Amino acid sequence: MRAKTKPTGHAEIDRQHTLLHELAERFKHICPGGEITACPGCIPQTRGRCVHAFEMLSGSVIAFLDGHVNYEEKLMGLLPGIPKCQEHIRKHKAAHAEFAQDLKSLTNRIDENNVQATSQHMHLLIRQWLGEHATLYDKALLAELDDILVTETEFDHELVSILDHYVFHGRPKGLPSHLHDNDTRQQIELRLARLTPRQREVCALIVKGLANKAIANRLGTTVNTIKTHRAEIYRKLEVRCLLDLVLSINTASR
Numbered sequence: 619m620r621a622k623t624k625p626t627g628h629a630e631i632d633r634q635h636t637l638l639h640e641l642a643e644r645f646k647h648i649c650p651g652g653e654i655t656a657c658p659g660c661i662p663q664t665r666g667r668c669v670h671a672f673e674m675l676s677g678s679v680i681a682f683l684d685g686h687v688n689y690e691e692k693l694m695g696l697l698p699g700i701p702k703c704q705e706h707i708r709k710h711k712a713a714h715a716e717f718a719q720d721l722k723s724l725t726n727r728i729d730e731n732n733v734q735a736t737s738q739h740m741h742l743l744i745r746q747w748l749g750e751h752a753t754l755y756d757k758a759l760l761a762e763l764d765d766i767l768v769t770e771t772e773f774d775h776e777l778v779s780i781l782d783h784y785v786f787h788g789r790p791k792g793l794p795s796h797l798h799d800n801d802t803r804q805q806i807e808l809r810l811a812r813l814t815p816r817q818r819e820v821c822a823l824i825v826k827g828l829a830n831k832a833i834a835n836r837l838g839t840t841v842n843t844i845k846t847h848r849a850e851i852y853r854k855l856e857v858r859c860l861l862d863l864v865l866s867i868n869t870a871s872r
Contacts, residue, residue, distance in 0.1 A: 626752050626757050626760055628760050630689070631689075634686050634689065635748055637682065638679070638682060638686065638744065638748060641679050641682060641744070642679075642740075642741050642748070643741070644675055645672075645737040645740045647865075648668050648672050648737040649668055649737070661826075663826050663827040663828055664827055665730060665733060665827075666730075666827040667826065667864065668734070669728060669730050669733055670860060672725075672733055672736065672740075673728070676724075679721060679740075679744065680722065680725070683718055683721065684718075687718070690710070690759070693763065694711070694759065697759075697763070703762055706762065709755070710755045710759060713754070717747050717751070724739060809854060809855045812854040813851060813855075817850060817851050817854075820833060820837070820847040821851050821855075821863070821867075823836065824848065824860070824863065830848065851863070
């Protein structure tokens with residue numbers, strides 16, 4: 619059972635925390651084998667694919683965090699300039715900066731021989747931060763704001779749009795496009811059925827982490843031909859990038 623993030627009572631912050639929690643869960647499924655022990659015996663091409671997937675997912679988390687931090691720090695700007703509030707702001711911003719640095723540091727220190735272990739570490743890091751940060755900082759922020767704000771915390775769509783335009787630039791509005799997992803296994807299998815036999819062959823090699831040139835050499839064709847196949851595979855499977863493709867194939871194979 620999934621552990622839930624600790625609610626703060628602020629609808630928008632809680633929604634963003636939920637999205638960040640969903641991103642964290644993705645790190646549990648980086649490796650097609652799904653087991654930490656699978657990495658040491660894995661072939662280099664597949665490990666390379668997992669490294670690429672990890673880096674893309676980490677980049678998405680860092681970008682999402684940037685928007686989330688921007689939103690919360692705009693809220694902090696509503697606090698009065700009294701020492702108590704200013705001290706809270708200082709500590710809150712420091713916690714944001716420390717977490718962002720931890721994410722970037724772990725991304726740069728990925729163990730390419732055991733990507734799954736690094737992914738598990740990233741998953742735990744985000745989950746721990748979500749729980750501790752909500753308790754130590756976000757609830758305290760909202761407690762201070764309760765004395766100032768006269769509006770409801772769950773704004774209607776019109777007011778949210780106005781705030782996005784004039785105040786809360788960069789507020790996270792959803793998961794990055796390549797990280798949605800609403801498609802069912804049946805839907806993905808129907809898309810896979812659109813592929814020609816040759817496209818299925820190319821698709822399998824792409825998922826293994828082979829570059830276009832390596833695939834062309836293996837299949838005895840040109841790089842441009844592989845690029846054409848790749849574009850058609852992405853179009854038929856309705857994906858935008860390699861991570862999209864891998865997630866779709868993993869879902870279909872479960």
